[in-house]
Amino acid sequence: MDWISLSLICAFSLASADAATKAWLQGFSARELVVVRFGIVGLLMAPLLVGMGPLTSIEPVFWLWIAALIPLELVAMLLYMIAIRDHPLSLTLPYLAFTPVFVIAVAWIVLGEAVSLQGAGGVLLVVAGAWLLNRRHARMADWRSWTRPFSSILRERGSRIMLGVAAIYAVTATLGKGAMGYLAAEDFGAFYFALLGAAVLILFVLPQPGILARLAKRPLPVLVVGLLMALMVYTHFLALQQVEVAYMIAVKRTSLLFGILYGALIFREPGLRASLPAGSLMLAGVVLILV
Numbered sequence: 001m002d003w004i005s006l007s008l009i010c011a012f013s014l015a016s017a018d019a020a021t022k023a024w025l026q027g028f029s030a031r032e033l034v035v036v037r038f039g040i041v042g043l044l045m046a047p048l049l050v051g052m053g054p055l056t057s058i059e060p061v062f063w064l065w066i067a068a069l070i071p072l073e074l075v076a077m078l079l080y081m082i083a084i085r086d087h088p089l090s091l092t093l094p095y096l097a098f099t100p101v102f103v104i105a106v107a108w109i110v111l112g113e114a115v116s117l118q119g120a121g122g123v124l125l126v127v128a129g130a131w132l133l134n135r136r137h138a139r140m141a142d143w144r145s146w147t148r149p150f151s152s153i154l155r156e157r158g159s160r161i162m163l164g165v166a167a168i169y170a171v172t173a174t175l176g177k178g179a180m181g182y183l184a185a186e187d188f189g190a191f192y193f194a195l196l197g198a199a200v201l202i203l204f205v206l207p208q209p210g211i212l213a214r215l216a217k218r219p220l221p222v223l224v225v226g227l228l229m230a231l232m233v234y235t236h237f238l239a240l241q242q243v244e245v246a247y248m249i250a251v252k253r254t255s256l257l258f259g260i261l262y263g264a265l266i267f268r269e270p271g272l273r274a275s276l277p278a279g280s281l282m283l284a285g286v287v288l289i290l291v
Contacts, residue, residue: 006239007251010232015258017228018084018093019266024221026085031204032211033081034074039205040226041233042197048190058182065179066192069172070199076168079161087158089263090275093256094133095153095162097126097282100249100289102170118288125285133278136271177245189237246290253286 017037025033083092101123104115115123134152153159180188205211215222239248260279263269 001238003239003242003248004251006235006242007248008254010235010239011252011255012258013228013232013235014252014255015093015262017225017232018089018255018259019262020221020225020228021081022084022089023266024218025225028085028214030078030081030085031208032214033085034077035200035204035211036215036222036225037077037081037229038074038193038196039200040197040222041229042194042200044226044230045190045193045197045233049187049194052187052191062179062182065175065182066195069175069179069192070195072168072172072175073196074199074203076165076172079165079168083158083161083165087156087161088269089259089267090269090271090279091133091156092158092162093259093263094129094275094279094282095159096166096169096256097129097253097279097286098163098166099169099173100286101126102167103173104289106170106174122285122288122290125288126282127285129278129280129282129285132281133275135274189233193233250287250290253283257283 021033021036025036028036104119104123108115130153131150134148134150134156153163176192179192183191236248236252239252257276257279260272260275264272264275269275
């Protein structure tokens with residue numbers, strides 16, 4: 001299968017996992033949802049580790065990358081689960097488009113890398129999409145109200161949380177790129193998510209074994225979400241074997257459009273006429289930045 005098809009399946013699986021989590025796993029805590037999203041995926045990915053080369057040959061610096069990545073991934077997923085569980089998908093998922101914007105900002109501040117004209121255009125499109133997503137707070141006849149859509153982002157808790165997630169993912173994207181330099185791409189995905197699953201087991205399940213009993217009361221929804229996440233991870237790394245990371249991630253970010261559609265069609269979230277064009281603008285900005 002070609003990388004575009006794999007990336008679209010990856011995007012659709014991610015959006016479907018988010019929608020399924022919101023629809024079927026309401027009432028579970030953020031910790032319990034992280035166990036579903038990472039723990040089950042870790043178990044499903046573990047068989048792929050068979051035949052992997054010895055870890056003793058990996059340079060020690062690899063483990064420093066991993067040690068920094070794991071806690072950040074757990075915090076990001078905790079916040080992610082709170083955002084999509086308690087708030088509209090159309091007002092949370094689109095803000096993941098800010099991840100590459102934050103990456104550009106970090107590179108500029110820390111490394112002094114200049115922003116290209118294309119990258120600047122992408123940033124403007126993402127920002128314009130965020131404004132359009134909240135345009136109901138502005139009145140076109142009153143220019144003094146034109147900045148209200150931006151301030152409303154900070155007032156909306158779900159949007160604010162997802163912006164935080166995007167900022168963390170900007171850091172993990174950089175760290176993950178460093179870690180992948182020490183392990184083959186076809187091995188990294190399964191190994192990384194197996195580690196995340198183990199971390200969830202040690203940090204969340206062992207101190208509170210009752211979590212498993214609660215999840216076992218709704219086995220089918222839990223399994224479906226876990227399988228969707230596993231499909232997302234599997235297709236993600238299959239696509240990465242065929243094409244540069246930037247191209248794959250640009251297509252994968254169509255998940256935000258799928259998420260907006262899920263929000264409107266399944267959860268009856270209002271404002272599809274505004275949120276879909278806004279999400280499209282943000283996606284276009286992501287493509288410009290990444291590609």
